[in-house]
Amino acid sequence: MKVTDMMGAAKLAGRAAGEKLRGFGKTRSKVANPLNIPADETEHETWQAEDRYDFDVIVVGAGIAGSVCATELAREGYEVLLVDRGTEPGAKNLSGGVLYSRVMESVFPNFAAEAPVERVIVRNELLFLNNDSALGIDAWDSRLAEPANAVSVLRARLDPWLAEQAEAAGATVMAGIRIDKLVLSEKVPGQVIGIKAGDDVLTARIVVAADGANAFLARQAGLRRDPKLHEQALGIKSVIRLPEQTLRDRFRIAGNEGAAYAVVGEATGGLPGGGFIYTNRESVSIGVVVRLDSLKASGLASSDIHDRFLAHPAIAPLIEGGELLEYGCHLVNEGGKAMIDGLVGPGLVSIGDAAGFTLNTGFTIRGMDLAAGSAIVAARAVRHALIVENYSRNQLRVYTNELRKSWVGQDMETYAGAPDFFDSELLFARLGPLVSDVFRRLHAHDGTPRRHIGTVAREALAASGVHMTELAKLGYKALRSL
Numbered sequence: 285m286k287v288t289d290m291m292g293a294a295k296l297a298g299r300a301a302g303e304k305l306r307g308f309g310k311t312r313s314k315v316a317n318p319l320n321i322p323a324d325e326t327e328h329e330t331w332q333a334e335d336r337y338d339f340d341v342i343v344v345g346a347g348i349a350g351s352v353c354a355t356e357l358a359r360e361g362y363e364v365l366l367v368d369r370g371t372e373p374g375a376k377n378l379s380g381g382v383l384y385s386r387v388m389e390s391v392f393p394n395f396a397a398e399a400p401v402e403r404v405i406v407r408n409e410l411l412f413l414n415n416d417s418a419l420g421i422d423a424w425d426s427r428l429a430e431p432a433n434a435v436s437v438l439r440a441r442l443d444p445w446l447a448e449q450a451e452a453a454g455a456t457v458m459a460g461i462r463i464d465k466l467v468l469s470e471k472v473p474g475q476v477i478g479i480k481a482g483d484d485v486l487t488a489r490i491v492v493a494a495d496g497a498n499a500f501l502a503r504q505a506g507l508r509r510d511p512k513l514h515e516q517a518l519g520i521k522s523v524i525r526l527p528e529q530t531l532r533d534r535f536r537i538a539g540n541e542g543a544a545y546a547v548v549g550e551a552t553g554g555l556p557g558g559g560f561i562y563t564n565r566e567s568v569s570i571g572v573v574v575r576l577d578s579l580k581a582s583g584l585a586s587s588d589i590h591d592r593f594l595a596h597p598a599i600a601p602l603i604e605g606g607e608l609l610e611y612g613c614h615l616v617n618e619g620g621k622a623m624i625d626g627l628v629g630p631g632l633v634s635i636g637d638a639a640g641f642t643l644n645t646g647f648t649i650r651g652m653d654l655a656a657g658s659a660i661v662a663a664r665a666v667r668h669a670l671i672v673e674n675y676s677r678n679q680l681r682v683y684t685n686e687l688r689k690s691w692v693g694q695d696m697e698t699y700a701g702a703p704d705f706f707d708s709e710l711l712f713a714r715l716g717p718l719v720s721d722v723f724r725r726l727h728a729h730d731g732t733p734r735r736h737i738g739t740v741a742r743e744a745l746a747a748s749g750v751h752m753t754e755l756a757k758l759g760y761k762a763l764r765s766l
């Protein structure tokens with residue numbers, strides 16, 4: 285992949301930095317209204333373009349959202365700059381690693397076969413972990429393999445590949461540059477017209493903020509408020525190398541099949557959050573995600589929670605003898621729909637984590653597919669704005685409206701109640717031990733007469749201190765939120 289610096293980027297686009305864009309004013313497309321947007325959504329607040337731009341679109345952040353958006357727009361023939369602070373795209377990225385990949389197939393046909401993915405997930409296990417017991421619900425389903433429903437990925441391998449696709453489509457890729465600021469128009473107050481890194485400035489008709497969970501650019505532009513502590517979590521992850529056959533035996537998978545474990549309860553010492561274990565080709569990604577407010581209140585160090593999870597007697601045998609390859613931590617948005625406020629500003633669009641598109645559904649954290657999904661919708665709206673040469677907030681609201689109708693917006697709506705549901709001490713600290721106690725009583729043969737399962741369950745419930753009404757409320761909330 286060719287990467288370049290700020291001046292080189294402008295030259296690659298066919299001009300010295302600050303010079304007039306060569307293609308400026310050329311007819312982009314014969315399609316006047318590709319999204320069929322009603323006239324009243326496009327006609328207000330028309331904004332006159334600046335005299336000159338270095339690019340049509342600058343995308344900040346070459347994660348999944350940024351690379352997908354840049355690829356889609358570059359394929360349409362627009363001059364796109366994709367810029368990332370990592371020494372190469374993906375260098376600073378960290379994800380648990382299960383990517384629901386059908387959305388990627390819509391951008392990169394044959395994605396699961398051609399992209400550097402690890403394994404196709406066919407075994408999903410939900411594990412309730414207690415101090416001295418574990419209870420799992422194991423779902424193996426070969427139908428999840430064809431077509432691939434979800435794949436495990438390592439971002440250090442996937443992200444450079446994605447940036448290469450953007451480059452192959454015609455985008456200019458710049459790595460190793462941290463963007464410090466948005467650049468605003470002198471003519472139109474508040475209109476974003478570019479980016480600044482150090483003393484270097486590059487301009488564009490539209491800037492796409494795909495800079496991840498910190499949402500630095502969107503916050504700078506006033507699109508997003510600072511997140512509250514309970515709306516963010518910290519993810520701590522290790523990648524541990526294991527021989528391929530060992531991995532297959534321990535996780536009961538064959539060929540390129542993969543397993544994904546979601547672990548609740550003792551994984552996080554009973555704090556809201558969970559543990560995960562995902563199989564890669566010759567390694568496992570394993571770690572915990574803990575909500576920041578409860579982490580702070582607990583006084584525990586996140587690294588200690590991670591280490592305790594890996595050392596738990598039900599988990600340690602899965603990684604025994606493995607070699608630590610990577611260790612890192614990263615913020616995760618946990619606020620769901622409530623975190624999404626503004627998606628667009630004048631000349632600015634935010635996508636992926638930068639826009640707050642992450643969901644904790646209990647079984648998994650989803651962010652990568654939502655990043656790709658929002659990027660696709662945004663690329664269509666940006667294209668429309670470029671065609672009508674209107675980069676105002678009102679014009680770019682096409683993205684917000686289309687997103688609401690898309691599966692991304694609908695999923696955010698469906699799980700809108702999830703953060704509230706997961707704010708439950710019963711779920712994380714008391715439910716696991718209770719269910720496990722029922723099973724222990726069923727399996728323990730201690731010479732006393734056997735009782736029916738209903739009696740056993742009632743005794744375990746009485747011993748746990750959990751009330752039936754609490755369980756009923758939790759069940760009702762689960763049905764409404766998940």
Ligand SMILES: Cc1cc2nc3c(=O)[nH]c(=O)nc-3n(C[C@H](O)[C@H](O)[C@H](O)COP(=O)(O)OP(=O)(O)OC[C@H]3O[C@@H](n4cnc5c(N)ncnc54)[C@H](O)[C@@H]3O)c2cc1C
Binds near residue numbers: 616
């Ligand atoms: C521990 C953990 C486990 C997770 N597990 C899963 C999972 O299993 N499945 C799932 O779907 N999601 C998971 N997620 C969420 C998922 O990782 C994110 O939702 C996803 O990475 C968002 O993609 P993105 O492209 O929006 O942002 P990112 O992948 O964060 O990319 C942002 C990019 O912007 C760049 N950048 C940031 N600031 C600047 C700047 N100022 N200048 C230039 N470049 C900049 C960064 O270098 C980065 O490349 C997990 C997250 C964590 C932390």
